[in-house]
Amino acid sequence: MTDDDFQTSAAKSANTRLACPQDFISDAPFEFELGGSVPSLTLRYETHGTLNADRSNAILVCHALSGDHHVAGQHTPADRKPGWWDAFVGPGCPLDTERFFIIGVNCVGGCQGSTGPLSPNPATGLPYGADFPQLTMRDMVRAQRLLVRGLGIERLHAVIGGSMGGMQGLVWAVDFPQDTGRVVALACAANQNARAIAFNEIGRVAIMSDPAWRGGHYALGAGPKAGLALARMLGHVTYLSEAGMGRRFGRRAQEGACPANVVVERGPFHAEFAVESYLNYQGLTFTERFDANSYLAITKAADRFDLAAGRSLEAVFAPVRARVCLIGFSSDLLYPPADNHDVLAALLRAGKNATYTELETDAGHDAFxxxxxxxxxxxxxxxx
Amino acid sequence: MTDDDFQTSAAKSANTRLACPQDFISDAPFEFELGGSVPSLTLRYETHGTLNADRSNAILVCHALSGDHHVAGQHTPADRKPGWWDAFVGPGCPLDTERFFIIGVNCVGGCQGSTGPLSPNPATGLPYGADFPQLTMRDMVRAQRLLVRGLGIERLHAVIGGSMGGMQGLVWAVDFPQDTGRVVALACAANQNARAIAFNEIGRVAIMSDPAWRGGHYALGAGPKAGLALARMLGHVTYLSEAGMGRRFGRRAQEGACPANVVVERGPFHAEFAVESYLNYQGLTFTERFDANSYLAITKAADRFDLAAGRSLEAVFAPVRARVCLIGFSSDLLYPPADNHDVLAALLRAGKNATYTELETDAGHDAFxxxxxxxxxxxxxxxx
Incomplete structure (x- = not known):
């Protein structure tokens, strides 16, 4: 069976379930690591499978930058797309819902129902916008833990996630060793490297230089569409690989009506190639589902991520009790596989149960x- | 001697010469490959060294996207920076001005004195702007050849260039085999790959979605500064490598006054890292010396570049008489070294004198x- 066949059959078998998003509300003020607080915290989440009697079979799934709590199934039968990890979650799937209780949760700072820049600022009654407290990966993990405890779970069987979600898995292992049975961290690293910061910064400047950003205070639906589309276009390229893009698009010409014209009036500079049209379309559709201030807040949190923070990684890993499974992808542009070698070495030197599995692929960062x-x-x- | 020492000593020895830009004017209409024409053609160029009696010692230097005719020396003693290949051109340098007559020329479509979007459109008396004819790499080479013939040179000793300049070298070898003695093509490929197109497209959308672009018709000095800065920031990252950026910037914090704030008002989303500040600065300064419509025109020409264009490269190379020297760089993100293997193989199969030299470096595409x-x-x- 080829990878393509595998993907098709995996998708067919798994995407016919309904998932029901729920809201967890913590009424206590939530203090952010870099200062500021919100008076209460809402986390949107969904679950798959059944929590067992001793509450020992829960797996927390942490999403990447543009993901959310909706990991699998459909919210309504009319949904065009299932959750972002649909093929991975279900009966007989790697995250087997006959054995495990799967929790997906939208991160704090997100825009899919959790407290974030779209939430009302009690000081003004308007959305926080750019005034939402500055965010870190540790804030996201502490918020997730409130939910996990709220569900009556003391110890997670595992925390799993890719990219930013993998970083959060590592934070769980370090900050909450008692709570974290296993970590599966895919396509990530122990800190954000200079190039990944650079790509995020370009996306941020694209958003902030769109006049519709208005300093981070725009009306719902009137946000910086072109800027956010640009940020997404760039993000998307960094999630792929040169070989993968060559295989998928190559120099194929764009034929017929070009959705690229929708993002911006281009004069005579048409999108001549399929890859251009595809990227414009991806950028455009992203603006329908994502908030620009959330994009700023979350990319900042990712850029600030540095597990060692001036210490040795080995020392930082000392408290870890979780078994740690790192998974990297050969063509990952954002977090080159070699970065995992350092994380693995530090875990091993710290005497931890850790492995690193590197998979050969041309799918780039998105391989996870x-x-x-x-x-x-x-x-x-x-x-x- | 380390590379750093080498660079310092090379720079010191070479950058104290004055160079004098000149204009070559072809009074005949210049027809563009994709349609349209200009009534006459101006090409700004500079030369170093002396053309010998039989006019056999000329080397044409073709510049990259953001380069120009000013390859070496200074135009005035007060110039802050010498030409872009200063250390490479001079007595005893690889382009030895005691042996060779070096010609640098701003490409047609450029913005440093050659006919391009800033030139007056005879139909309106205003700059062409976005109405400048759509451009190809072959247009640039045909224009260069007018200059070369205008200087009384029938056959170039060599054509040399990096990136887009290397592509032009290959075009010279294929289109004008009698005129081209040698080609040294650095950091390039025989076509523009899908990812390189994607990066260029993002830069273009950044420019075109800046309201100051005004459909490609803006007043001099009132162009799309933020959009062009964004395009340059992205370009700059693609010219470096992850390892190189790690070595140069890593996660070093930005200290002191932050020029990043100059490109765009950022609210609370400060540029916290040195790499962010550096990129903002690079983007900003680029807008002082480059025209946004030229950026659009030239990136389009690069994206359209496809030497094979549906034939086999081997067949396309059949007429070549030049000795071809390909030089690639291990960490080049835009034109991965492997792309050179195909070009070399096609040249060898076509029975040509060709070599490929791959240099190990973390300097990325900019290594040339x-x-x-x-x-x-x-x-x-x-x-x-």
């Missing part, structure tokens, strides 16, 4: 989203 | 701009 037999087995091994 | 002993010798070998 694509079902393949190899990745499924690597994840099974990690949460076993 | 940095003097090292290895690169100097590789170039010497190529033009010998």
């Amino acid at each position: 989203l694509l079902p393949t037999a190899e990745l499924f087995q690597a994840i099974r091994n990690g949460i076993e | 701009l940095l003097p090292t002993a290895e690169l100097f010798q590789a170039i010497r070998n190529g033009i010998e």
